Amino acid sequence: MASSDKQTSPKPPPSPSPLRNSKFCQSNMRILISGGAGFIGSHLVDKLMENEKNEVIVADNYFTGSKDNLKKWIGHPRFELIRHDVTEPLLIEVDQIYHLACPASPIFYKYNPVKTIKTNVIGTLNMLGLAKRVGARILLTSTSEVYGDPLIHPQPESYWGNVNPIGVRSCYDEGKRVAETLMFDYHRQHGIEIRIARIFNTYGPRMNIDDGRVVSNFIAQALRGEALTVQKPGTQTRSFCYVSDMVDGLMRLMEGDDTGPINIGNPGEFTMVELAETVKELINPSIEIKMVENTPDDPRQRKPDITKAKEVLGWEPKVKLREGLPLMEEDFRLRLGVHKN
Ligand SMILES: NC(=O)c1ccc[n+]([C@@H]2O[C@H](COP(=O)([O-])OP(=O)(O)OC[C@H]3O[C@@H](n4cnc5c(N)ncnc54)[C@H](O)[C@@H]3O)[C@@H](O)[C@H]2O)c1
Numbered sequence: 200m201a202s203s204d205k206q207t208s209p210k211p212p213p214s215p216s217p218l219r220n221s222k223f224c225q226s227n228m229r230i231l232i233s234g235g236a237g238f239i240g241s242h243l244v245d246k247l248m249e250n251e252k253n254e255v256i257v258a259d260n261y262f263t264g265s266k267d268n269l270k271k272w273i274g275h276p277r278f279e280l281i282r283h284d285v286t287e288p289l290l291i292e293v294d295q296i297y298h299l300a301c302p303a304s305p306i307f308y309k310y311n312p313v314k315t316i317k318t319n320v321i322g323t324l325n326m327l328g329l330a331k332r333v334g335a336r337i338l339l340t341s342t343s344e345v346y347g348d349p350l351i352h353p354q355p356e357s358y359w360g361n362v363n364p365i366g367v368r369s370c371y372d373e374g375k376r377v378a379e380t381l382m383f384d385y386h387r388q389h390g391i392e393i394r395i396a397r398i399f400n401t402y403g404p405r406m407n408i409d410d411g412r413v414v415s416n417f418i419a420q421a422l423r424g425e426a427l428t429v430q431k432p433g434t435q436t437r438s439f440c441y442v443s444d445m446v447d448g449l450m451r452l453m454e455g456d457d458t459g460p461i462n463i464g465n466p467g468e469f470t471m472v473e474l475a476e477t478v479k480e481l482i483n484p485s486i487e488i489k490m491v492e493n494t495p496d497d498p499r500q501r502k503p504d505i506t507k508a509k510e511v512l513g514w515e516p517k518v519k520l521r522e523g524l525p526l527m528e529e530d531f532r533l534r535l536g537v538h539k540n
């Protein structure tokens with residue numbers, strides 16, 4: 200799918216404060232990251248802060264994120280942290296918005312499904328309203344879950360998906376689908392510069408220990424000496440992307456010319472039994488693997504077609520699962536206080 204045709208020409212953004220163009224003003228790029236206290240967001244903050252021309256503002260309600268993820272930046276002159284829920288409007292001046300705010304782990308997005316929908320719909324409307332008011336470019340972190348339980352494999356961006364609209368995952372899947380719709384409607388109707396990333400399962404240091412997603416569960420279980428819980432049937436597949444590759448992909452998308460949607464993920468595909476066996480071999484060969492009940496509507500297979508990301512962004516992942524897992528293990532050992540023998 201190519202970038203969409205605009206039906207109206209972009210409206211010029213309002214003029215910034217005259218101070219911004221004054222002789223003594225440092226023309227820094229002001230970047231808002233909603234959900235920046237979370238797993239992917241905090242890694243994105245680290246990368247954006249490396250550029251001395253960037254000022255980074257994080258807005259987060261700390262539902263699944265934490266100040267701890269950002270502790271090295273708190274007090275830094277180019278960094279600002281705001282306790283804010285994106286379901287409420289935010290009136291600030293920025294040049295770019297990375298809109299990540301939304302619980303991502305199934306156990307957290309199902310915890311309060313109505314709130315998850317509000318976050319995806321009202322939260323995205325508020326971020327788009329902000330982008331419109333100040334003329335900022337906005338990137339949405341959508342998800343491979345927009346493909347639902349996919350009937351086409353691997354999934355290209357042109358696939359419309361197979362999503363249950365009334366199931367327990369719908370608050371997230373359909374919420375993100377509406378968020379994508381809103382992005383394109385603001386783009387066509389108001390000329391807003393949009394970017395949409397469809398993120399596939401991402402893992403790495405700083406995931407919550409009890410996040411509930413499969414990689415963090417298996418690593419924490421292996422380190423605690425507990426059996427690895429493979430949800431049945433265990434033949435379902437996922438494709439896991441290391442977080443540094445993900446951040447690189449998101450930044451290229453933001454800086455490039457294509458609206459997306461673009462799949463960002465690692466095409467290396469594993470069954471959950473294969474993942475459990477790999478974690479067992481790398482971290483704790485004496486651990487058991489046990490089969491447990493699954494939850495409804497669990498997608499049976501998922502693997503990104505990243506042809507478009509390669510062509511349009513010149514991006515492809517570099518870190519293989521067997522290289523990324525030990526980096527995450529190191530971080531989990533530190534946080535759990537479990538030393539390597
Ligand atoms: N990690 C993945 O595998 C994955 C895959 C696909 C899409 N995504 C998307 O990427 C984004 C980040 O995911 P993550 O893995 O870092 O998850 P995360 O749960 O670690 O981070 C989400 C952040 O958003 C914040 N948040 C939630 N609701 C909010 C609200 N109403 N107002 C303000 N802040 C709010 C949380 O406190 C947290 O800091 C999400 O939009 C998610 O849907 C992630």
Ligand SMILES: O=c1ccn([C@@H]2O[C@H](COP(=O)(O)OP(=O)(O)O[C@H]3OC[C@@H](O)[C@H](O)[C@H]3O)[C@@H](O)[C@H]2O)c(=O)[nH]1
Pocket residue numbers: 303304305342343344398399400401411412413414416417428429430431435437471493494497498
């Ligand atoms: O302990 C566990 C946890 C999970 N699983 C299985 O592992 C697979 C992956 O489950 P996860 O909870 O990690 O993540 P899912 O792929 O279901 O959803 C994720 O998709 C992409 C993002 O939008 C979100 O981060 C999340 O919704 C599922 O098949 C699940 O049944 C286990 O076998 N054992």
